[in-house]
Amino acid sequence: MKKVAIIPLRKGSKGIPGKNKKKMLGRPLFSWVLGAAIFSDLDEVYVFTDDEEILNFISKEYHWTSKVKGLLRNDENANDTASTESAMLEFAEKINHDFDVLCLLQATSPLTTSQDINSALSEISTEGKTAALSVVKTHRFTWNVDGTPQNYDVFNRPRRQDFAGLLMENGAVYATTKDAFLKSKNRVSETIGLVEMPEETLMEIDSLSDWTIIESLLAERQKAFKKQERINYLVLDVDGVFTDGCVYYGAEGELMKKFDMRDGMGLEILRQNNVEVVVITSENSDLVAKRMQKLQIKHTFLGVKDKYSFLQDFINQQQTSWANLAYVGDDVNDLANLCTVGWSFAPANATTIVKQQVDFTLSNNSADGAIREVCEWIMNYNKRF
Structure with missing residues (x-):
């Protein structure tokens, strides 16, 4: 079973200019999810972009692994109105549909880990699902625009420990079989597995203040890995x-x-x-x-x-x-x-x-x-x- 990932990147970014190349904790933003993909169970990882500078960076920087490839994205699928699915379909055609499982990874989710990717792949390879996506469990109370609650009784407000919470897409990881993707032309379809990620991964990078918060979260996550052993x-x-x-x-x-x-x-x-x-x-x-x-x-x-x-x-x-x-x-x-x-x-x-x-x-x-x-x-x- 050949497992291939696409990381779609656009040159333009209105909220944060040059966002994909901007350094987060000293690394270009896209390299965080790319690094996670390299050390996952994926067989190939494609950075699919209209940015020649990023393609040059890929060819020079990742010579030590055969897993990473850069691929030029058409301009019509890299504008503000193009859907991610249109980019995925273009990508699939460019590689002659040479995959059994297609994984969509988002560069704007730098907290994604190799294990998150592997869990999504496992939903298909082990659990028999045709697709999978990453979610976050949140204990937020949601409301309708008419002032009525969606998920709780205002006269019987549950305690956090008694509230099952909601599962929300965080937009980080998607996976689908080739047959399901070509049939539906959608990132997920048919039987869909869910991969739960930490609640902080729900945050999106739309502003510089978002950037600062996520960079701090990344730094603290990395420090949490620290252990003191003999220095070799x-x-x-x-x-x-x-x-x-x-x-x-x-x-x-x-x-x-x-x-x-x-x-x-x-x-x-x-x-x-x-x-x-x-x-x-x-x-x-x-x-x-x-x-x-x-x-x-x-x-x-x-x-x-x-x-x-x-x-x-x-x-x-x-x-x-x-x-x-x-x-x-x-x-x-x-x-x-x-x-x-x-x-x-x-x-x-x-x-x-x-x-x-x-x-x-x-x-x-x-x-x-x-x-x-x-x-x-x-x-x-x-x-x-």
């Missing part, structure tokens, strides 16, 4: 962590970056104590590559934009967990990882938003002993294990 990997950003954040350019391009020799010695001692060093940076720099080679850091990854998904893949390959990682970052593109690892650190000169989210703000600046300080902290911490 120290993950480091480069600019603003290894270096002072400055880059010196000449007529021929990048000339120089400043590194601290004491950091290198600290990392060598750390490796001698069975802690692997991992370097992940969004930049492609020959200078960085040469410095990491000099430091004998074999786990060096350059040009990584979606650091969270990339690190999740690394964790899976190494058969370790987020709890076994410490991470040092200085800017917003590190936020998702900083909120998730066992222990997170920021140099003293990191951005304010990062220092607000990490477990420790170091006393030393980047390229001035910050990494060495972390190395000594880890060695002392690991003694208990």
Whole structure:
């Protein structure tokens, strides 16, 4: 049974311009649901969009997985009046209906998890339903416009614990068999299974205030994953962590970056104590590559934009967990990882938003002993294990 997902994205957005590409907790909004899809039971995930910039990002960023593909969406199915179903039908034709189950995922639902997607797929593969959708149980009392209650007796108001509540669509996950979809031309039809998600996933991103609330919810969710175990990997950003954040350019391009020799010695001692060093940076720099080679850091990854998904893949390959990682970052593109690892650190000169989210703000600046300080902290911490 081939399980394929579509994440439809439009270039235009009236409420929040450029919404799909705007960074939420340091990652483009669409990458949150894309990351969940990558690590789910789906076989293929298509980002279906009219935005060439996003398609270029997909082709460059997700080379480490064969599951993710970008596909150009026709303009007529990407305007304000086009329905999601019209985009799904266009998509199905473009891939020659090469699927048994089609899953619709919405980028505006960044709280969606791999398990939510798997639960929807299971409703079809295991429970025998022809479709499934995600819902939220809410204990709200609803009313008609004529002033009459819809779901309770005003003279016998139930207590929350005695009220079964209502199930409402949250618009996050839909799944359907190919036969049901082609017959009905609708995202769900016939026998429909329900997948319950947390109540906070009901919130939609229509304004900047919505954005701020959901970003805070994401940060708290990631922090809830934190566990304290032995640190086996120290993950480091480069600019603003290894270096002072400055880059010196000449007529021929990048000339120089400043590194601290004491950091290198600290990392060598750390490796001698069975802690692997991992370097992940969004930049492609020959200078960085040469410095990491000099430091004998074999786990060096350059040009990584979606650091969270990339690190999740690394964790899976190494058969370790987020709890076994410490991470040092200085800017917003590190936020998702900083909120998730066992222990997170920021140099003293990191951005304010990062220092607000990490477990420790170091006393030393980047390229001035910050990494060495972390190395000594880890060695002392690991003694208990």
